[in-house]
Structures are given as C-alpha cells and as structure tokens.
Amino acid sequence: MNFVRKYSLVLIFSGLCTFAFAQAGHEHHDHPHTAPQEQAADKAHEGEHHDAGAENAGHEAHEEGPCGHSLSIEPEFNAGDNAVHHISDANVIHVIGDIYINLPVILKSAKGWKVGTTGMFHVHHHGNGELANDGYVLVHGSVMRILDEKFQQGEFKVEDYTHQVVEEGGKSKTVYNALIDGQCLRLESKTTYDGGILGGGVTGFSDFSITRNVFTMLLTFVILFLIFRIVAKQATRTVHNAPKGLQNFIEPFYTFIRDEVAKPNIGPKYEKYMPYLLSAFFFILGLNLIGQIPFFPGGANVTGNISITIVLALITFLISTFSANKHFWEHTLWMPGVPAVLKIFILTPIEILGVFLKPFTLLLRLFANITAGHIVILSFVSLIFILGKAGESVGGAAAGAAASIPLTLFMMTLELLVAFLQAFIFTMLSATYIGTAIEEPHHDHH
Amino acid sequence: MLFLADFNVLKPEPGLLFWTTLIFLLFWFMMSRFAFKPIGNALKQRELDIQNALDEAKKAREEMSQLQAENEKLLAQAREERSAILKEAKEAKDEIIAEAKERANAEYKRKVESAIQDIENQKQAALVSLKNQAGQMAVDIAEKLLRRELSNKAEQEAYAKTLADSINLN
Numbered sequence: 287m288n289f290v291r292k293y294s295l296v297l298i299f300s301g302l303c304t305f306a307f308a309q310a311g312h313e314h315h316d317h318p319h320t321a322p323q324e325q326a327a328d329k330a331h332e333g334e335h336h337d338a339g340a341e342n343a344g345h346e347a348h349e350e351g352p353c354g355h356s357l358s359i360e361p362e363f364n365a366g367d368n369a370v371h372h373i374s375d376a377n378v379i380h381v382i383g384d385i386y387i388n389l390p391v392i393l394k395s396a397k398g399w400k401v402g403t404t405g406m407f408h409v410h411h412h413g414n415g416e417l418a419n420d421g422y423v424l425v426h427g428s429v430m431r432i433l434d435e436k437f438q439q440g441e442f443k444v445e446d447y448t449h450q451v452v453e454e455g456g457k458s459k460t461v462y463n464a465l466i467d468g469q470c471l472r473l474e475s476k477t478t479y480d481g482g483i484l485g486g487g488v489t490g491f492s493d494f495s496i497t498r499n500v501f502t503m504l505l506t507f508v509i510l511f512l513i514f515r516i517v518a519k520q521a522t523r524t525v526h527n528a529p530k531g532l533q534n535f536i537e538p539f540y541t542f543i544r545d546e547v548a549k550p551n552i553g554p555k556y557e558k559y560m561p562y563l564l565s566a567f568f569f570i571l572g573l574n575l576i577g578q579i580p581f582f583p584g585g586a587n588v589t590g591n592i593s594i595t596i597v598l599a600l601i602t603f604l605i606s607t608f609s610a611n612k613h614f615w616e617h618t619l620w621m622p623g624v625p626a627v628l629k630i631f632i633l634t635p636i637e638i639l640g641v642f643l644k645p646f647t648l649l650l651r652l653f654a655n656i657t658a659g660h661i662v663i664l665s666f667v668s669l670i671f672i673l674g675k676a677g678e679s680v681g682g683a684a685a686g687a688a689a690s691i692p693l694t695l696f697m698m699t700l701e702l703l704v705a706f707l708q709a710f711i712f713t714m715l716s717a718t719y720i721g722t723a724i725e726e727p728h729h730d731h732h
Numbered sequence: 733m734l735f736l737a738d739f740n741v742l743k744p745e746p747g748l749l750f751w752t753t754l755i756f757l758l759f760w761f762m763m764s765r766f767a768f769k770p771i772g773n774a775l776k777q778r779e780l781d782i783q784n785a786l787d788e789a790k791k792a793r794e795e796m797s798q799l800q801a802e803n804e805k806l807l808a809q810a811r812e813e814r815s816a817i818l819k820e821a822k823e824a825k826d827e828i829i830a831e832a833k834e835r836a837n838a839e840y841k842r843k844v845e846s847a848i849q850d851i852e853n854q855k856q857a858a859l860v861s862l863k864n865q866a867g868q869m870a871v872d873i874a875e876k877l878l879r880r881e882l883s884n885k886a887e888q889e890a891y892a893k894t895l896a897d898s899i900n901l902n
C-alpha cells in the first residue's frame with residue numbers, strides 16, 4: 287500500500303514537472319534556430335531529416351540540393367521515425383553510440399549472389415556505410431542498391447546519403463540517393479512482397495542476410511535449446527525423483543500447454559500436435575522476452591515483424607488444413623441440413639473465407655500486439671528527447687525522464703504480460719484450429 | 733508518408749520469410765527430438781509413478797484399516813474372555829471360601845465335641861480314682877481307729893483327730 291502511495295506521488299509530481307517544463311520549452315521553441323549545426327552536434331539520437339515544421343523551413347531550404355535532404359545533418363528529433371527505426375529489422379546491430387556489430391550479408395540480384403559482412407560498407411554514424419560495394423550500400427543500417435549500372439561493380443567512396451520526395455506515376459514517393467563523386471545516384475530498397483501497397487515491391491535485389499531479426503532468432507534458438515537440454519537431461523536422469531531447479535520452471539509450461547491448450551482443444555489425438563504447439567509457444571515467448579530487453583543482444587522486434595508471423599501462421603494453417611478430416615470439409619464446403627441456395631450463395635463462400643481468415647487473424651494479432659507494445663515503449667522513452675529538445679533543455683529532459691520512467695515501467699510490465707499472453711493466444715488458437723479440423727462427427731447434434 | 737514507407741515491419745521480406753521458415757522448422761525438429769520428447773516421457777513416467785504411489789498408499793491405508801478392525805474385534809473378544817475368566821475365578825474363589833468355612837466349622841465342631849468327650853472321660857476317671865482313694869482312706873482310717881480304740885480313750889480321740897487332719901484332699 288505504501289509503495290502504491292509513493293508511486294502515485296511520483297507520478298503526480300512528474301506530471302506537474304512535465305507541464306511546467308513543457309511550457310518553458312514551448313517558449314524556447316519560438317526562438318529562431320540560429321545554430322542548427324550546434325544543435326545537431328548535441329543530439330545523441332539518430333533519426334531522419336524530414337517533415338520539416340514551418341519554423342524549420344528556413345534553415346532547411348539551404349540544405350536542399352538537387353539530390354534532396356542530406357542524411358548526415360542531424361534532424362529535429364522525431365518520435366515516430368525513432369520508433370519506426372527501432373522496431374525495423376536491420377543489417378547491423380546498433381549497440382550504443384557509433385558501435386555497430388557487423389552481420390553477414392547474403393544478397394541476390396540479377397548479377398548473382400553477393401556474400402560478405404556489413405564490414406565491407408565501413409559502417410559509421412547512424413548505420414550509414416562509407417563505402418559502396420558492388421553496387422550495394424548501407425543506409426540507416428539497411429542494405430540498398432545503386433540503380434546505376436556503372437556503379438554496380440567494385441568499391442566506391444560514398445560522400446553522403448540523401449532522401450527526397452519525388453512524384454512518380456501521380457504518387458509522391460520518398461527515395462534515397464547516394465552521393466558518389468558528386469553524382470546523385472538513386473538507390474533501391476530490397477525486395478518486399480507488399481505489392482507496392484506500402485511503398486515496397488519487387489526490386490532488383492533480394493536480401494537473404496543474417497539480419498538483426500535472424501540473429502535474434504538464432505540466439506533465441508540456442509538459448510532455448512540449451513535450457514531445454516538441461517531440463518531434458520535432468521528429467522530423464524531423475525525420472526523417479528522429485529523435479530528440481532530449472533525443471534520446476536519449464537515443466538509447468540509444458541503441462542500447461544498439454545492440459546489447458548492441447549487436451550481440451552484437440553481431444554484424444556493431442557499428443558501428435560504437442561511438439562508443434564510447444565515449439566510455437568516457446569519460440570514466440572522466447573522472442574517476445576528477448577525483444578523486451580532494451581539493450582544488446584535484445585530489443586529486436588522479431589515477433590512484431592509480419593514476415594515472422596506469416597511463417598508461423600502459415601505453418602498452423604498447413605497443419606490444420608492437412609490434418610482436416612472428411613467431417614471438417616463437409617461442414618465447410620457443403621453444410622448438411624442447410625438449403626442448397628443458402629449454401630452456394632452464403633454459407634460456403636463465408637466458410638471458405640473463414641479458412642483463410644483464421645491464419646490471417648493469427649498472424650495479424652501477434653504482429654500488431656508486439657509492434658504496438660514496442661512503439662508505445664519507444665514513444666514514452668521519446669518523451670525525454672521531445673521535452674529535452676534533444677539535449678537543448680536539461681530541465682525538460684529531466685521532466686521528460688520523470689514522466690517517462692514510470693510510464694515506461696508500466697508499459698514494460700504490461701508488455702511482459704503481453705509477451706506471455708500472445709505466445710499463449712497463438713498456441714491456443716492454433717490448437718483450436720487444429721481441433722476444429724480433426725474433430726470427429728457427433729451424431730447427436732443434427 | 734515517409735513513416736509508412738519506412739514501416740518495413742509490415743512488409744514481408746523474402747530473406748526473413750526464408751530464415752524464419754528454416755530456423756523455425758529446425759527449432760521444431762530439434763526441440764521435439766531432443767527436448768519435448770524426453771521431457772514429455774519423463775513427465776508421463778513421473779505421473780504414472782505418482783499415480784502408482786497414490787494407489788499403493790490407498791491400498792495400504794485400506795489394509796491398515798482392515799487390520800485395525802480385526803484388531804478391534806480381537807481386542808473385544810479378549811476383553812469378553814477376560815471378564816468371563818474373572819467371573820469364573822470369582823465364583824471359584826467364593827466356592828472355595830464357602831467350602832473351607834464349612835469344613836473349618838465341621839472340624840471345629842468335631843474337635844470341640846471330642847474335647848468335651850475327653851474332659852468327660854477324664855472327669856469320670858478322676859471321679860473313679862477319687863472314689864477309690866477315698867474308700868481306701870476311709871478303710872485305712874477305720875482300721876487304725878479300730879486298733880487305737882482298744883488302748884486309750886483320750887488318746888483315741890486325739891489320734892482320730894490327727895488322722896482326720898491328715899486326710900487332706902490335697
């Protein structure tokens with residue numbers, strides 16, 4: 287009780303501080319920006335230069351060359367960009383400051399495979415590479431490719447990276463450029479399968495690198511495997527003894543999945559599906575929890591990346607579809623006891639849609655929950671930089687921290703719950719779908 | 733707008749799809765083979781063990797209660813027997829005492845009677861002997877008297893007196 291009282295006091299105090307400093311900060315904000323470079327030097331956080339506010343338009347205008355805005359100029363802190371940057375996958379791991387961990391890159395283009403590490407780009411500030419290698423460059427930690435054929439072979443020194451908004455086919459689009467030998471060279475992103483809806487699409491190259499997310503998945507795999515090997519060894523060695531240590535931590539999860547998820551939803555044939563349900567549960571849980579750690583080697587938003595959830599949901603879909611029995615297909619395609627007209631025009635289309643909607647909701651739910659959690663936490667942390675004007679106002683930063691710490695603490699606690707909850711829900715729904723597909727007919731319910 | 737363009741967590745990428753599939757399938761295989769299977773078997777075995785132990789305990793408990801019931805029965809029987817024995821013993825004791833008393837009484841009576849008989853006999857014997865002695869003495873005195881009478885009359889009387897004095901019936 288005492289703790290709660292103290293905590294609410296801190297919360298109220300921080301709220302008042304925030305308000306006070308926000309007012310002060312706002313006044314300061316109205317002053318013209320006279321020294322953008324100094325301001326830039328103070329900023330510790332990376333971000334992108336874009337969406338300039340009205341008062342910034344003046345000083346931005348002279349940065350704007352024919353090639354667009356330079357990426358090496360420190361922009362105004364933008365919480366949205368910051369959050370998006372941190373939840374995205376990357377080809378390097380940002381540890382702290384200018385320290386990056388190079389990861390292997392495996393790239394495929396029409397010209398063939400390119401294998402190496404991100405070391406070949408000489409990564410420096412903000413995950414931008416100093417060198418272009420066989421047409422590939424590193425921009426904000428992601429590999430991009432120079433479209434110009436003349437630069438697709440050999441090494442070149444990249445002077446700067448820029449981004450600009452161009453009009454293409456009636457749509458405005460943000461593109462990145464590399465500045466080499468004073469030439470403005472257009473860059474393309476790696477291939478994505480969003481069909482251009484989200485600004486991506488199939489491009490000249492695909493990235494099969496061990497990215498931050500892949501690295502985190504491998505790390506999670508190794509950690510989980512080691513933990514489970516210890517438990518498995520203990521369990522087999524001391525079958526007739528009472529469980530102890532790590533066993534007591536892992537086994538309740540196992541029995542929970544077995545007794546609360548598999549048995550009630552799948553029925554007597556549950557044992558066949560146990561390995562998949564357990565794998566999905568622990569894989570998602572491990573990734574969720576490692577993603578919660580705010581520093582290296584954690585922090586990667588793996589289960590909040592749609593590629594990962596697509597794969598997991600697809601496997602559930604394939605398992606449930608291929609285990610489905612006659613009874614399931616009959617009820618899906620030609621529901622007995624319903625007039626044919628209703629079946630053809632309403633029931634069957636809806637049921638078929640449902641078959642595909644189920645995995646779709648599965649992948650979207652996990653993705654959205656984890657990404658949302660990461661964004662909210664990053665936004666709360668961003669309060670410190672927003673109120674501190676990215677280093678200009680120490681008081682503002684302090685107030686921001688006072689407000690941010692309890693909020694972030696709250697969100698992280700909530701996310702801890704969500705990490706377990708989403709792993710459970712994914713497993714639970716997978717079990718339900720499998721259970722529906724293999725359900726034996728009950729002859730009494732028609 | 734840049735926001736959406738950079739929101740690449742929503743864009744499926746071939747590389748990530750490939751690696752996730754590979755890593756997850758490998759994870760699935762390795763974990764089921766080297767972790768979930770042994771753990772599941774151990775759990776099943778342990779559950780069986782626990783169930784067996786519980787069953788055994790239940791059986792032992794049942795046996796115990798059965799034994800206890802038997803014991804109780806035996807105890808009750810023993811108690812009954814004991815009280816029966818006690819009763820018998822008491823009866824026997826009373827009987828013995830009564831008999832002893834009777835015999836004692838009889839003996840006593842017999843002894844008293846024989847004592848009375850003895851006394852009577854002794855008395856008779858004494859009387860007979862007394863009668864005999866007194867008769868003898870009287871005869872003796874009479875004889876002596878007769879002899880003295882003949883010599884002196886005074887002396888005769890004194891002598892008779894001494895004789896009479898000498899008859900002391902002890």
